Amino acid sequence: MTGITQDMQGNVCVVTGAARGLGRCISETLAQAGAAQVYACDIDMAPAESWLGGYDNVSAITLNVCDSNALSRLSARLLEEQGRLDVLVNNAGITRDALLGKMTEADWDSVLDVNLKGVFLMTRAMLPLMQIHQSGSIVSISSIVGTDGNIGQSNYAASKGGIISMTRGWAKELVRGGAQIRANCIAPGFINTEMTQAVPQKVLDKMTARIPLGHLGEPTDIAEGVLFLASQRARYITGQVLKIDGGLVL
Incomplete structure (x- = not known):
């Protein structure tokens, strides 16, 4: 990582889907940027053993974002250990791809449960920790x-x-009463992760040819976007979607 700042100095952060891929890179970037503590959460934290040891300010949490009871326990732990939460990164997600006529109800339910309901449940559970200081x-x-x-x-x-x-x-709801709780999205394009590395080269070449900048993005491109939106550099930005896609969608 180059050009790391101290934009997260003293902040308490939670990242889901953090064991590998984008989540790992996001967690490491926040830690390197001076976070007081990053709680790196994933349903399987075993892949994180290779990198967690390099950080005193990262805690591994085995967590299912669809388990409301587990989310309540995490909220209680954060309240006891930190007394607040400054940054939440909802990164956990899965795919179950199929053409419409072949997509099963189970395929639909599993993806919507993790990717959408999980974001709702996680944010609902963590919000009271941000409301303590009315910011985040x-x-x-x-x-x-x-x-x-x-x-x-x-x-x-x-x-x-x-x-x-x-x-x-x-973005509209969480600022009522003068709170400064911001909510934004990042929309990645084709990023060089384990998922894309498993794609056949012929398909990968076709994907890359569609990108105006001519190459896949790297996890650091997404992580640095997260760092910006999470930091006070973006204090006047809320309700926005930051596309990081090399110009793929214009």
């Missing part, structure tokens, strides 16, 4: 599929579009 930043990871759709991803598109709609509602 919520950054939710959507997708260009949520803004522009994609073949074979009805469930994913619906979930990611729903995140955007919820976020815009929160």
